[in-house]
Each structure stands twice: as C-alpha cells, then as structure tokens.
Amino acid sequence: MVTGRNLRNRGRRVAVIGAGSWGTTFAKVLCDAGCDVTVWARRREVAHEIQVAKRNTQYLAGINLPKSLKATDDLSVALRGAGLVFLAVPSQTLRQNLLDIEPYLDRRSVLVSLVKGVEKTTTMRMSQVMADTLDLDPTRIGVISGPNIALEIAKEQPTGGVASCADLTVAQEIATAASAPYFRTYVNTDVVGTELGGVLKNLIALAIGIVDGVGYGENTKAAIITRGIAEMTQFSVAHGADPATLSGLAGLGDLIATCQSPLSRNNTAGRLIGQGYTQEETREQMQQVAEGITSVPPVLELARELGIRMPIVEQVQMVLDGRMAPKDLGPHLATEDDVPQPEQAIPDGAHEGTWRRLLNRLKGTQA
Ligand SMILES: NC(=O)C1=CN([C@@H]2O[C@H](COP(=O)(O)OP(=O)(O)OC[C@H]3O[C@@H](n4cnc5c(N)ncnc54)[C@H](O)[C@@H]3O)[C@@H](O)[C@H]2O)C=CC1
Ligand SMILES: O=C(CO)COP(=O)(O)O
Structure with a gap:
C-alpha cells in the first residue's frame, strides 16, 4: 500500500x-x-x-x-x-x-x-x-x-x-x-526520561510478576503500579528527566503494558520467581532477554548515590537474592512507619524541572 x-x-x-x-x-x-x-x-x-x-x-x-x-x-x-x-x-x-x-x-x-x-x-x-x-x-x-x-x-x-x-x-x-x-x-x-522509563518499568514489572506468582490479586498489583510510577518518576527527575515524560507512553504507558502482559519477559521472570524458582532457575527457563533482572543492582546503586529510596525495587532485589520471601513483597506489607506518611502520589520536587523548563522557555521567547 x-x-x-x-x-x-x-x-x-x-x-x-x-x-x-x-x-x-x-x-x-x-x-x-x-x-x-x-x-x-x-x-x-x-x-x-x-x-x-x-x-x-x-x-x-x-x-x-x-x-x-x-x-x-x-x-x-x-x-x-x-x-x-x-x-x-x-x-x-x-x-x-x-x-x-x-x-x-x-x-x-x-x-x-x-x-x-x-x-x-x-x-x-x-x-x-x-x-x-x-x-x-x-x-x-x-x-x-x-x-x-x-x-x-x-x-x-x-x-x-x-x-x-x-x-x-x-x-x-x-x-x-x-x-x-x-x-x-x-x-x-528528553532522552534521559524516555530511556529511564523503559529501564525502570521492567523492575516494577518484575515485582508485579512476583506477586502474581504468589497469587495476590488486583489490589496488590494496583498499589505496586501506582507506587511504582512514583518511584520511577522520582528517580528519573533526579537524573534530569522531565516528569511529563514519565506520565507519557515511555513511562506510564510502557509500565501498564509490561505489568499487564503475559507476553512480557520481565513479568514472566517475576512470576517464576514468585512461584519459588531461584534466579538461576528462572534465567535457565527464560529463552529471551529479561533486562530487569540485570538492571536491578545498577539502578539501586544509582539511587543510593543520589540518596533516593526505591522501596519496591529494593524489595525485588531482596527477593532475587533470596533475602525476602516473595509473599512479603508489597509496598504496604513491609512498611514500619512510626508516623503514617502522606501518600505523595507525585513525589516532592518532581515537578520542579517542569516549572524550570517552562520558565526557560518563556525567557527564550522574550529574548
Ligand atoms: N521484545 C520486546 O517486546 C521489546 C524489547 N525491547 C528491548 O529490546 C532489546 C532486545 O530485546 P529482544 O529483541 O526482545 O530480545 P530477544 O531475547 O528476543 O533477542 C535478543 C537478540 O540479541 C541477540 N544477541 C544475543 N547476544 C548477542 C551479542 N553478543 N551480540 C549481538 N546480538 C546478540 C540474540 O541472538 C537475539 O537475536 C532489550 O533491551 C529489550 O528490553 C524493547 C521493546 C520491546
Ligand atoms: O519493553 C517491552 C514492552 O514495551 C517488552 O517488555 P519485556 O522485555 O518484559 O518483554
């Protein structure tokens, strides 16, 4: 045609x-x-x-x-x-x-x-x-x-x-x-935001697969997806991304597709781990690339360097390492706050970059 x-x-x-x-x-x-x-x-x-x-x-x-x-x-x-x-x-x-x-x-x-x-x-x-x-x-x-x-x-x-x-x-x-x-x-x-959206959604999809393998239902998965996009946004913005990119196709869009699809390799790898297979057994069973498994340690290293907490990704790492049982993975299950925390659907500061860009754009037009 x-x-x-x-x-x-x-x-x-x-x-x-x-x-x-x-x-x-x-x-x-x-x-x-x-x-x-x-x-x-x-x-x-x-x-x-x-x-x-x-x-x-x-x-x-x-x-x-x-x-x-x-x-x-x-x-x-x-x-x-x-x-x-x-x-x-x-x-x-x-x-x-x-x-x-x-x-x-x-x-x-x-x-x-x-x-x-x-x-x-x-x-x-x-x-x-x-x-x-x-x-x-x-x-x-x-x-x-x-x-x-x-x-x-x-x-x-x-x-x-x-x-x-x-x-x-x-x-x-x-x-x-x-x-x-x-x-x-x-x-x-926004190369940084576009790229990081694709990297980070794989880690959240691993978490979704894990709780799916355990047998948890939609509430758990919805909570992980929602807190997951907040983690993705905070991490990416700290690396210079525009938060708007993370709510677009390369962020939220890809997160939804990967977390929902049984065709996703990251989701599938997580499910096998949630069902009790070890990381090595899961790698052996996967015939294709599941990038998330390899990305967890370097992403956590980058988060540590910037002083950012990524509770879901940290839990995925602990499950992969065998330090946490898959059934204990969940944003609420592991929370031990002395004082209940505000939800902050979009983390503090995540929009600062947007305002800065808008201001710069306005200044550019005036110049
Ligand atoms: N499959 C999908 O739905 C999507 C995948 N991606 C990304 O695309 C990238 C590639 O993934 P897939 O094609 O899905 O993986 P795949 O597992 O389907 O294929 C991997 C390919 O890489 C080749 N390969 C392995 N070692 C190599 C080497 N040393 N040098 C060159 N090629 C080598 C394999 O022969 C194979 O052709 C990954 O980063 C993945 O996250 C991005 C969007 C969608
Ligand atoms: O990136 C993808 C969809 O956008 C493919 O995801 P998986 O690598 O988990 O299959």
Whole structure:
C-alpha cells in the first residue's frame, strides 16, 4: 500500500542491528513505514531464514515479514548507506556491538537505541554507552521507547512510541522513519526520561510478576503500579528527566503494558520467581532477554548515590537474592512507619524541572 508516509521514506536506507523479537518486529515497522531496511542477525541461519523465507520462527512464530525486508549476518552489508541505525541487542552486549559496527558506520549516521536496560559494570544508560564508546555528538544519538510488546506489534495491533533526541529535528526524522499505519511515533527531546522509563518499568514489572506468582490479586498489583510510577518518576527527575515524560507512553504507558502482559519477559521472570524458582532457575527457563533482572543492582546503586529510596525495587532485589520471601513483597506489607506518611502520589520536587523548563522557555521567547 502506498501512503504519504511511505513516500516520505522512499529511498531511506536504514539498518537494524539485532534480529531477536524486537529487532525483527521493528524492522517490519520500518519496512511498513516505507524505508529500505536491512536487519543484521548474529547467527547466519536467522539471517538466512529472514532473507529467504521472510520468517523468524524462533522469535516471531507465525509472523510473515515484509517481502522487502533484507537480512544479513555481515555488518558491512547491513550498514552500507544507512543514515539511521537502530540498535536492538541486549544491554550487556551493546558496548561490544558498537565497537563491531564502528568501522562500517557513516560519520553522519544517527544511532537509535531500542534497548531497555543499563550497563551493569558502569551503571550507564544506553545513550551514555553510545556516547562513551563511539564519542558521538548528542545530535547523533536517539532513543525509541513506549508500550511495545513485540509480538502484538508484529501482528499489527496499533500502538505508539516516543522518538527522543537532544535535537528535535533529528527526533522528528527518526519518528518519520518509524511511523507505520499501526505504529504512531511521537517526539521529545528528553532522552534521559524516555530511556529511564523503559529501564525502570521492567523492575516494577518484575515485582508485579512476583506477586502474581504468589497469587495476590488486583489490589496488590494496583498499589505496586501506582507506587511504582512514583518511584520511577522520582528517580528519573533526579537524573534530569522531565516528569511529563514519565506520565507519557515511555513511562506510564510502557509500565501498564509490561505489568499487564503475559507476553512480557520481565513479568514472566517475576512470576517464576514468585512461584519459588531461584534466579538461576528462572534465567535457565527464560529463552529471551529479561533486562530487569540485570538492571536491578545498577539502578539501586544509582539511587543510593543520589540518596533516593526505591522501596519496591529494593524489595525485588531482596527477593532475587533470596533475602525476602516473595509473599512479603508489597509496598504496604513491609512498611514500619512510626508516623503514617502522606501518600505523595507525585513525589516532592518532581515537578520542579517542569516549572524550570517552562520558565526557560518563556525567557527564550522574550529574548
Ligand atoms: N521484545 C520486546 O517486546 C521489546 C524489547 N525491547 C528491548 O529490546 C532489546 C532486545 O530485546 P529482544 O529483541 O526482545 O530480545 P530477544 O531475547 O528476543 O533477542 C535478543 C537478540 O540479541 C541477540 N544477541 C544475543 N547476544 C548477542 C551479542 N553478543 N551480540 C549481538 N546480538 C546478540 C540474540 O541472538 C537475539 O537475536 C532489550 O533491551 C529489550 O528490553 C524493547 C521493546 C520491546
Ligand atoms: O519493553 C517491552 C514492552 O514495551 C517488552 O517488555 P519485556 O522485555 O518484559 O518483554
């Protein structure tokens, strides 16, 4: 089907690095947006199946991929002429993957992270790993995040996401490339908030899975989701994010999708732990990446550095370590306040950044 959107992207060469469930699905979104897409798969057989049969049976069973989608296990082929390079690999391998692609990158190409984790050894967000590894200018670093369960999108069930870059024009270019009839992409310049929304919702989804595995009902889960978004917002704002981003698709939107979906790997991993499996047994059972498990320690380290309490994430860590029984996880069950605390649905100070930005914007218009 030819649409205005297809025409805008005519001749736009893009590459997707990583052919797991999200890389393959996102490659389909980009094809359906009219881009000329090549996906790079680490394993030759996966690249071959996508290229020849237009299928990726291991990660997207039953999905027919677009005829125009190309696949290769050769980075030089994938990156040739690609102005936009989307990264869909596990967070812990991104640094090495970036070093591998460096020799084939065009100096002007923009790199876009689709990854929702932090690097365990450095506590860096993916955009920081990108800047650190390749010494990229912020205008060449983008992020896309949102309520994006891969299999639902591969089935063309409508949803949206946010494309973020310090430079709004670049964010708009990324969003144009990634806007398909069933996938609407909004823009912002809040890279930190967009990225942290995707990281932190995984930790809350682990908590939801754990209490689900225990057998707790909707009250417990609603309390965790509500307190969870407060924890996510406070942490992100302390790192410079705009609180509005956390109430948008990349924050609350993704939190809802991940906490509700049985397809979520973080939710599933939490459920196994709640049912009594150990962290190691859970890792063995999971065939796919559950970023949350790896992100818990570095996120808590960052929270400690900033003096922030994250009671739900702390409890998830204790359950993962075997220091707390899954049945004891819950924002109220572990509370031992001498004096009852105010609820503070949105934590103190979380809106200060918004007012500061608004003021700066007004000053900018007056100048
Ligand atoms: N699946 C989903 O619904 C979504 C996933 N994401 C994020 O996308 C990222 C990738 O996740 P998925 O595609 O879902 O994972 P997956 O588990 O479906 O696939 C992981 C892919 O990474 C590859 N891989 C493993 N080690 C590698 C290495 N050393 N170098 C390069 N590739 C390697 C695997 O071969 C596989 O193709 C994660 O950060 C995840 O949080 C974001 C949005 C949605
Ligand atoms: O990020 C996702 C949905 O937006 C996918 O979540 P999981 O990694 O838990 O499957």
